[in-house]
Amino acid sequence: MQEAGQDIYGEARLIDAMVPRNAKILDAGSGPGRLGTYLQRAGHQVTGVDIDPKLIAEATRMCPEATWITSDLTDLLQALDVPEVAELGESGFDAIVCAGNVMTFLAESTRLPVLKNFRAVLKADGRAVVGFGGGRGYDFEQFFADVSAAGLQIEQTFSTWDLRPFATDSNFLVAVLTR
Template sequence: MVAQSLWMQKVAADPAHSSWYIERFRAMARAGEDLTGEARFIDAIAPRDAHILDAGCGPGRVGGYLAGAGHRVVGVDVDPALIEAAEEDYPGPRWLVGDLAELDLPARGIADPFDVIVSAGNVMTFLAPSTRGLVLQRLRAHLRDDGRAVIGFGAGRGYPFGDFLDDADAAGLAPDLLLSTWDVRPFGDDSDFLVALLRPA
């Protein structure tokens, strides 16, 4: 059994946390805020009708947009409440409850590897630190040899960018491009956010 994610530790400490998170994004959507920047980026780099894994999909905003753009989307999240919200708000993708550190989609009937894997919303920083490298290995195992993994998260969340890139390298993922935002600004030493486009090494 792998260590419990930091997200599920939050949920255990505050059972209302998931509901708060779901309602936060629903309220932002009602207010007309732009919640699809990450998804537009993924749509731009993906082949048409791509097979896309939304790893740590939360309540479904990224995967839902990508399915609406014509992609074949599977979303996985450890929190059943978030998956329930994704199913309600964004029907179409296949939404699954699962721990990314134990990801084995062929065992759940999804044999085809993915053209693109996206992990947005600081997912990497909500993992148990002891499982980060394992999660990256599991993502690599589900990625086509000519596919891309796109992972974004902020600084100051307990996972230094250099450590992440070392873990990615150890998992067989090499950087193609490093950006500081989902709107394609270059990454620099002073960047407080990382969007890493990774390819199989």
């Protein structure tokens, strides 16, 4: 994609613009670390989590200064060593980025638990930014209902990572969520 001239860091630049330097950022569904590496090198403390150990190995190779954890997002609290009944509060993440259609790869039964985990590890004034395409098995309206059920609020919605307005006929969603 990069060789074809496409922007592969737009998601990371958006997160970088939302937080102060040295922010704690969770790259949820990090894959090989494309976004987390960018954010770590931009001066943040990044923790990336992905279920695929080969992708985590590549992320570690690309950016050994970040923290990379092999885990399912449903097991996020255990992976981060957070007591299940606790929330991280002020020691939590300033931002969570969940890009690359990660939410659409989750089993339907795990979507709400993952969103609840995001809430648990997010600072009181932190923001989670989730982006995914329509027509991939996770209806936007159902996502909005799950966000509410997880105790999160929708602060903003966009139809692209470069912040074009979201409309009912948008085929992509970028949602900025707060506690």
